[in-house]
Amino acid sequence: MQYSPSDNMAGTAAIVPMVSFRGVVKRFGALTACDDVSFDVAAGEVVALLGENGAGKSTLMKTLYGIHPPDAGQVLVEGHPVAFTRPAEAMAAGIGMVFQTFSLLPALTVRDNLAMAWPGTPWFLGPQGRNARGALTRLAQLAPGIDPDARLGTLSTGEQQLVELTKVLNLSARLVILDEPTSVLTPAEAERLYGLIRDLAADGVAVVLITHKLADVEACADRVVVMRRGRIAGTGTASAMTRAAIVAMMMGDTGVRGGDPRGLPPRPDLPARPYPQLLLRDVTTGTAPADAKGITLTVNRGEILGIAGVTGNGQTALAEAVVGIRELTAGEVLLDGKTISRRRLEPRQPLAIGYVPENPRENGIVPGLSLAANLALRGIARPRQHTMHPEQVTQCLTDYDVRPPDPGRAAGTLSGGNVQKLVIARETGEQRDALLMVFPTMGLDITATASVYHRMVDAARAGAAVLWISEELDDLLELAHRIAVIRDGRISSGLPVTPQVTRAEIGALMTGGQP
Amino acid sequence: MTELAIVFFVWGFASLANATPLILVTLGETLGQRTGIINLGCEGGMLGGACAGFGAAMATGNPWLGMIAGAATGILFAALHAALVLGARANQLASGIAVWMLALGLTSYIGRAFVGGRVEALPSLAGTWVSSLPLVGRGLEQLSVAAPIAILLVLLAVWWLERTRTGLSWRVAGESALIASENGMSPTRARLSAVLVGGCLAGLGGAVLSVDYTQTWANEITKGRGLIAVGLVIVARWNPRLVLPVCLLFGLAETAAVRLPAMGVEMSSYLLSGLPYAVVLAALVANHLAFAPAAAMPADLKKVFD
Numbered sequence: 111m112q113y114s115p116s117d118n119m120a121g122t123a124a125i126v127p128m129v130s131f132r133g134v135v136k137r138f139g140a141l142t143a144c145d146d147v148s149f150d151v152a153a154g155e156v157v158a159l160l161g162e163n164g165a166g167k168s169t170l171m172k173t174l175y176g177i178h179p180p181d182a183g184q185v186l187v188e189g190h191p192v193a194f195t196r197p198a199e200a201m202a203a204g205i206g207m208v209f210q211t212f213s214l215l216p217a218l219t220v221r222d223n224l225a226m227a228w229p230g231t232p233w234f235l236g237p238q239g240r241n242a243r244g245a246l247t248r249l250a251q252l253a254p255g256i257d258p259d260a261r262l263g264t265l266s267t268g269e270q271q272l273v274e275l276t277k278v279l280n281l282s283a284r285l286v287i288l289d290e291p292t293s294v295l296t297p298a299e300a301e302r303l304y305g306l307i308r309d310l311a312a313d314g315v316a317v318v319l320i321t322h323k324l325a326d327v328e329a330c331a332d333r334v335v336v337m338r339r340g341r342i343a344g345t346g347t348a349s350a351m352t353r354a355a356i357v358a359m360m361m362g363d364t365g366v367r368g369g370d371p372r373g374l375p376p377r378p379d380l381p382a383r384p385y386p387q388l389l390l391r392d393v394t395t396g397t398a399p400a401d402a403k404g405i406t407l408t409v410n411r412g413e414i415l416g417i418a419g420v421t422g423n424g425q426t427a428l429a430e431a432v433v434g435i436r437e438l439t440a441g442e443v444l445l446d447g448k449t450i451s452r453r454r455l456e457p458r459q460p461l462a463i464g465y466v467p468e469n470p471r472e473n474g475i476v477p478g479l480s481l482a483a484n485l486a487l488r489g490i491a492r493p494r495q496h497t498m499h500p501e502q503v504t505q506c507l508t509d510y511d512v513r514p515p516d517p518g519r520a521a522g523t524l525s526g527g528n529v530q531k532l533v534i535a536r537e538t539g540e541q542r543d544a545l546l547m548v549f550p551t552m553g554l555d556i557t558a559t560a561s562v563y564h565r566m567v568d569a570a571r572a573g574a575a576v577l578w579i580s581e582e583l584d585d586l587l588e589l590a591h592r593i594a595v596i597r598d599g600r601i602s603s604g605l606p607v608t609p610q611v612t613r614a615e616i617g618a619l620m621t622g623g624q625p
Numbered sequence: 626m627t628e629l630a631i632v633f634f635v636w637g638f639a640s641l642a643n644a645t646p647l648i649l650v651t652l653g654e655t656l657g658q659r660t661g662i663i664n665l666g667c668e669g670g671m672l673g674g675a676c677a678g679f680g681a682a683m684a685t686g687n688p689w690l691g692m693i694a695g696a697a698t699g700i701l702f703a704a705l706h707a708a709l710v711l712g713a714r715a716n717q718l719a720s721g722i723a724v725w726m727l728a729l730g731l732t733s734y735i736g737r738a739f740v741g742g743r744v745e746a747l748p749s750l751a752g753t754w755v756s757s758l759p760l761v762g763r764g765l766e767q768l769s770v771a772a773p774i775a776i777l778l779v780l781l782a783v784w785w786l787e788r789t790r791t792g793l794s795w796r797v798a799g800e801s802a803l804i805a806s807e808n809g810m811s812p813t814r815a816r817l818s819a820v821l822v823g824g825c826l827a828g829l830g831g832a833v834l835s836v837d838y839t840q841t842w843a844n845e846i847t848k849g850r851g852l853i854a855v856g857l858v859i860v861a862r863w864n865p866r867l868v869l870p871v872c873l874l875f876g877l878a879e880t881a882a883v884r885l886p887a888m889g890v891e892m893s894s895y896l897l898s899g900l901p902y903a904v905v906l907a908a909l910v911a912n913h914l915a916f917a918p919a920a921a922m923p924a925d926l927k928k929v930f931d
Contacts, residue, residue, distance in 0.1 A: 198809045213807040215800040217924060225790070226797050227808040233790045242790075277808075 126189040128153045128285050128316040129174065129205075133183035136166075136173050143169040145340040146183070151285065156307055156317045158331035158348065160324075162360055162555035166340040167320045171287045175207050176200045187285075206278030207287040210294070212270055213277075216263030220273055221246065223262050228280045249276040252306060267421065268299035275306070285316045292326055296420050297583065297616075304330040322360075322555070324353055325584075336360055360556070373560035375567040377589050378412065385411040387575035388432075388463070388544045392441035393451070395427040395599075402428040403599040404441070409544070409575035414566065416590030417579045417601070418616050421549070424599030425579045426468065429548045432577065433465045445544055461488075463544035464537035464574070466530070468552065474533035477522025481507060484521045485536050510535035511561060527558030534565050544575045551582060563589060583616060595619035636880050637873075638764035641772050644876025646671070646834035648775045651854040651861065651868050652782055653699075653826030658858055659786065660819040661799040661812070661925035665721025666706045668851025669728030670699040670827035671834070676732035678832025679842045682744040691744065691836040692829060699828015700821050702728055707820045711813055717929050729845070739842035747771050747837045771833045778826070782865040795819055799923030827851060853905055860908045862921040871908070878904040 127150035136144040144166045151157050159167045173180040176194030184191050187203055194200040197207070214223045221239045225231045228245035235241050238259070246258050253272040262270060271291060278286055288307075292300040307317055307330045319326060327334055331348040336359040344359040388409040395401045402424045409415045419425060430436035432443050434452050443451035450462040467473035475484050482503045500517055507515035512524070512531045521532060530550065538545060547566060551559040567589065570576045579596075580586055586593050595602040595616055602619050654667050664670075674695035682691025702724050709720035750756070750773075751766040758765065786792040794810045795818075802812035834850075835842055853875065861867035878901035885897060 197807060201809065213804050215797060215804055215924075217800050218796065222793060222796070226793055226805075226810065231790050231793075235788050235790060235793065237788070 125152065127151060127186075128155075128188060130186040130189075131170065131174070131183070132186065134170065134173055134180045134185060135182035136169055136178055137181050142340050144173065144180070147337070147340070147342055148183075149335050149342065149345060151316045151318055153284065153316050154311050154314045156311050156319060156330055156332045158319045158321055158327045158334050159337065160321060160327065160334060160356060160360060161337035161343075162322060162557070165337040165360075167337050168289055169340075170337070171207065171289070171318060171320060174200065175205060175287065201281050201283075204282060204284040205287070206281050206283030206285070207289065208271070208274050208278055208291060209289050212274045214262050214270060214274055216261065218262060219259050220249070220256060220262055220265070221258040223273060224249065224258075224277055224280065227277050230280075245276075245280055248279050249273065252276055266299075267294040268296060268303075271295065271299075271303070272306075279310075283315065285318070286310060287318045287320065289320045290322070291319065292321065292323060294421070300325075301329075324356060327351075327356065328353075357556075373556070374585070374588055375560075375564045377591065378414070378567050378571045380410070380591060381412045381573075384413075387411045387446055388577065389444040390432065390441070391444065393428065393431050393438060393443060394440040395431050395436055396439055399598055400424055400427055401599050402431055405596075405599075405601045406441075407577075407594060407601065409577055411573050411575055412570050413592070414570050414576040414578055414590045416586040416593040417577065417596050418581070418583060418586055418593055418619075419579075419596035421581060423597050425548060425596060427599065428596065429465075429467070429546055429579060432546055433461050433463060435461070463546055464542040464569070466533050466537050466545070466547040466550050468548040468579075470533045471522075471526065471529050475521040475529055478520055480518050481512065481515075481521055481524075481532060482517035484532060485539070488536060506535055506539060507532075510539075510565075527554050527561075530554060530558065530562060534562065538565055538569050538574075541572060542569075542574055544577070545569045546577045546579075548579045549581065550578070551580070551585070559585075586616075634764055635767075636877065636884065638767050639880045639884075640873055640876035642768050642838065642876075643879050644872040645771045645775045646830040646838060647850055647854060647857070647875055648779065648868060648872045649826045649830030649833065650851055651857045651872055652775075652779055652865060653823035653830070654854045655858050655861065655863060655865050655868055656782060656786075656795070656819045656826075657816075657823035658926055659799045659863055659923055660795045660816045661802065661923055661928075662707075662710060662816050662820050663717050663721065663855070663926060663929050664703065664706050664724075664820060664823060665718060665852065665855060666702055666724030666728070667721075667823065667827040667854060668847060668849065669725035670702040670824045671831035671847045671851040671854075672725075672732045672845070673698040673702050673728045674828030674831030675835035675846050676736045676739070676831070676842065678828070679739050679742065679744060679835040680735070682832075682836045683739060683742040686745060688745050688747045688836050692747075692832050695832025695836070696825045696829040699824040699826070699831065701824075703820050703824020703827070706824070707817050711817055711820075725851070733844050736842055736844060740844075742842060744836050744840055746840055747833075769837050771837050775833075776869065779865055779869055786865065791815075791818075796923075799925055801925050827854075849902075853902070856905055856909055859922075860905070860912050862912070862916065863923060864921070874908060875901050875905055 129151045132148050134144055134147045135142065147170055161167045169178060172178040174185050176196045176199050179193060179195055186192065192203060224245040225235065225239055225242035228242060230244050231242040249256060252275065253269060256265065256269055256272065262273065265273070271294065291303060295303060307319065311317055319331060321327070327348055333345065334348050334351055334356060335345045336343045336356060338360060386408045390405055390407040393402050393405040400422055405428060407415065417425065427436060431438050431451060434450050438451050438453055442449050445462050482500070485503060485506060503517040504515055507517065510531045512528050512535060521529065524532060550562050554562065566576060566578065578590060593616060597619065650667055650671050654664060657664050677698035678691040678695030681694030682688045706720055706724045709715040710717050747769040750768045750770065755765045756762050786796060794805065795815045797805045797810055798812040798815035805812040831847060835846055839846065857871050857875065861871040882897040882900045885892065886894065
């Protein structure tokens with residue numbers, strides 16, 4: 111791709127862009143993560159850098175930020191070529207990056223977290239860090255509600271993100287790069303962030319928003335740069351591009367199927383006669399904020415019950431209590447009339463229901479074992495049952511589109527999407543009465559996400575009661591029959607998904623605010 | 626009743642004298658662990674400090690030179706630990722034990738010349754203005770200047786960690802070396818300085834023990850106090866503020882072990898000498914039951930045990 115001035119630079123050609131990428135190439139071994147990428151970001155402009163996971167968006171920004179210096183090509187900051195080799199150098203040049211995982215310490219106070227990175231912090235901090243209070247000035251503007259003396263770990267993810275953003279702005283950043291900032295936020299928090307981004311741009315700060323959410327683009331971007339497989343697939347003014355056009359650019363020729371641009375399956379029909387298959391009665395795991403407290407739910411045969419909520423509101427405790435790997439302090443879980451929850455853990459008892467845990471790489475596979483062994487993990491608890499023949503294993507891997515379908519390969523070497531497919535293959539490979547999925551599409555790209563949802567819908571069609579814990583409101587509204595909201599370990603009653611249920615309504619339940 | 630109060634009063638000050646070396650070592654180990662480095666070699670640093678300090682005080686007749694020699698020796702042993710751990714990326718536990726063993730061997734060898742030697746203790750508080758203080762004057766008289774110095778150093782460490790930018794960078798390094806460097810701090814520098822300061826305090830603690838408290842040299846004079854310090858860091862929950870009370874508890878148990886027989890308590894002296902260690906063990910267990918000490922543990926320190 112030839113370098114050309116960006117669309118909205120016409121008429122302001124005399125102004126040097128804040129940052130220019132010129133033919134940037136970055137390789138990791140045989141993989142070319144960024145391939146001849148060129149574009150500009152002007153001061154006061156919000157550029158949405160869109161693309162699927164693995165499209166090279168984050169890598170491109172890391173070539174600028176000194177984490178992955180480029181193999182070829184040039185990066186210019188205000189017209190001067192730069193070659194940062196450490197983030198500290200990029201920070202000194204006025205470039206700040208907010209990563210998905212924050213560079214903050216949960217054990218320290220907000221004040222200490224900001225003081226540690228603020229260049230103006232004096233050597234003597236004074237009592238309660240009083241001499242470094244300049245680091246808090248901007249926080250007071252961005253988020254007056256945050257107590258500077260609170261431990262960072264007690265803040266919500268959205269609040270932590272604001273602290274991180276404050277920290278970056280404290281470095282007098284003139285270019286702020288945000289890596290998937292809304293993936294951790296409630297709808298209300300995301301709205302506030304959009305407003306902040308617009309304010310920053312109005313102050314002349316250039317903003318690059320790395321995202322795969324079209325909502326982010328519509329809410330606050332001036333310009334869109336779409337990446338696919340390390341290359342720029344297209345650019346344009348945000349207001350002039352349709353959703354369909356952007357998705358087509360992100361997916362290339364292969365992606366768009368059927369009516370839904372993201373290839374989601376239709377919501378399965380409910381069986382004519384509701385049969386309560388999975389019953390949660392007053393499920394309680396403790397009293398901590400992240401414990402489940404008095405959760406009562408019924409999931410019918412063939413029904414998908416979605417549980418919306420911001421991460422850390424008791425989802426993990428609820429899921430583990432339901433599958434029987436966490437002790438209950440009160441209540442019970444019944445599958446088809448039989449209790450499957452436990453007051454005391456008996457590790458030798460196999461799980462009764464299909465379980466796709468959150469973060470499957472950590473919780474769902476044994477990375478050092480082969481794909482075949484990982485598929486057979488459930489069988490290990492029941493040694494008498496016949497094990498799969500190698501051909502069956504290969505067939506199963508192919509059916510579930512695990513790539514590469516090599517039974518002897520170590521599971522830890524698979525990509526995130528394929529790890530998830532492997533876990534789903536194991537958990538839904540045989541017919542089960544219930545299926546529990548926890549954040550099943552977190553970190554997956556559009557194709558892998560669609561495939562996960564197809565498997566979930568298939569399981570429901572086959573008669574499983576599906577409990578689906580997710581943060582993806584749009585997907586919940588699209589696929590679930592009913593949606594319940596979890597907050598502080600307590601649950602709202604399940605709302606049936608009707609056209610009347612809106613994002614705002616669920617969002618309000620998620621945060622405890624009014625719609 | 627008043628007699629009992631007096632006994633406890635006197636014991637309290639005796640415990641402080643007894644615990645002074647331990648306060649210094651525990652404080653040093655706390656600082657190191659706050660930056661994410663565990664140094665089991667602090668037992669070695671203490672032994673080395675006790676040996677070199679005694680030698681220097683014996684040779685020069687000046688206890689202060691003994692303190693300086695002890696502190697310097699502690700720094701040397703800590704530097705070895707730092708070189709192994711920060712330089713060669715050795716396992717912290719293995720490196721600490723190696724340093725300890727080295728110090729044990731060296732001090733046994735070198736210390737043979739010091740057996741039976743005489744040294745002058747640090748100046749006593751008796752006869753100074755503190756003697757004339759009401760109530761506490763009589764207790765303070767039993768102490769040397771080492772005890773107030775140790776208490777001042779504890780306060781200094783609290784001030785350093787909480788009120789200075791360098792102290793903040795130490796705390797940050799202990800929570801996450803990665804995040805420290807992401808925010809423009811050098812975790813290695815923080816760890817190196819904290820380990821060396823910790824070694825200095827361990828050596829000083831050793832020198833106070835041999836020169837000022839026992840005023841004799843004996844092989845393995847520290848009797849595992851350096852390792853006790855590692856345990857007490859956990860009981861004090863990595864908080865230098867709590868170093869003082871926690872070490873006093875150990876000192877009190879040791880005072881009791883010495884003084885109970887004189888008060889007519891009939892118990893095997895061997896059992897009694899184990900009392901302080903049993904107390905530390907009990908404190909450790911109680912601490913684990915009452916709090917979740919892992920919550921106060923510097924996060925990067927947990928990696929040592931991964």
